[in-house]
Amino acid sequence: MVAVRGRDMEDTLFRPAVATEMSVGRIERLELSVPLPKTEAIVFGGPGWTLPEDLTIAVAGRAEAIARGERLYPEEAEREQRQAVERLKDRWKNDLEDSSYGVRSIGALLPSFDQWLYREHGVPSYMLTQVMTGHGCFGHYLHEIKREPTTICHECGYEDDTAQHTLESCRRWAVEHQNMVVAAEITSGDLSLHNVMSAMLRSKRTWKEVEAFCETVIFQKEAAERLREDSADAPPLRRRRRGRRRRQYALANS
Incomplete structure (x- = not known):
């Protein structure tokens, strides 16, 4: 069937x-x-x-x-x-x-569409998907869904914490960036999403190296975000919401 x-x-x-x-x-x-x-x-x-x-x-x-x-x-x-x-x-x-949605991800994918479609290795993990789509623990996205008052990067102070900022230029992850460039053999150190995805497609090993970067960085960003949510002086906007309180907040801000 x-x-x-x-x-x-x-x-x-x-x-x-x-x-x-x-x-x-x-x-x-x-x-x-x-x-x-x-x-x-x-x-x-x-x-x-x-x-x-x-x-x-x-x-x-x-x-x-x-x-x-x-x-x-x-x-x-x-x-x-x-x-x-x-x-x-x-x-x-x-x-x-x-499509008018996911412009960054789509723009990176289309030049390698056939390679991505017919690849024989690699399944995007949860944290890798966050970096590829921009939907995750990034100030820009959290501000869009009304969980952060600004788009600022809590790691380096840059004004707009996007997924691309995390992947390419955040000073907090400079060592991780360099390790990924070397281990995944990323051409010219270019950390544009298209170039990173092209490196992932070359082999199972390079895919794993990029994935390891995402797992390391997003895990730490999420841990820091949870601490901010649980802080006693956290504003209501940022506090973690559970159960009925979460549903009521969602309705009030929809």
């Missing part, structure tokens, strides 16, 4: 198409057969969900062929699989290029 979740009808149709063709190919390489005439496709619709005309024709034609007991030859299945993957990949890239 192939189960998927998509953000719209087109996405939800393409994902199982790719996964199913890949699964069928693997089964056939074991010299086993797949009863495609018994295969069913179920589409759940909702408000605003429409099926593009080209997909309507393709899905209808495939369904009619299955009903007649026909199936694709392996070569045709592989070709359709490659085409489905390319269409899906192109749509992802177009969506990313048009």
Whole structure:
């Protein structure tokens, strides 16, 4: 069984198409057969969900062929699989290029999109993801979500504590920066997010070195943030909120 979740009808149709063709190919390489005439496709619709005309024709034609007991030859299945993957990949890239969110992360990712998509090593950890997305223990982000009165960096005093500031220029982490540049073989010491991600893609070892930097730095930033939250003289804005108090604060500031 192939189960998927998509953000719209087109996405939800393409994902199982790719996964199913890949699964069928693997089964056939074991010299086993797949009863495609018994295969069913179920589409759940909702408000605003429409099926593009080209997909309507393709899905209808495939369904009619299955009903007649026909199936694709392996070569045709592989070709359709490659085409489905390319269409899906192109749509992802177009969506990313048009996005107004995550501009820094997307800008760093797009030049290496294929390498990132087909990499054979590395799964972004929680703390690595914070550095890549900017959503984490950074003054800029905490100020945006009303947890800090300013965007200032508590480590070095710089006026805007962004994820890029932490990754590239915060004086508090100068030794960690240098260690990462050497260990991960980062070109020219350039700590732009794109250059760092390119280094991560080179090997499992360089990925781990960048990840180690993120784990070390974010762990310390989070520990310092907890101390500020728990301080007796911490302003209400910064204090840690739990349970009902947290929900009430969220409602009041939404």
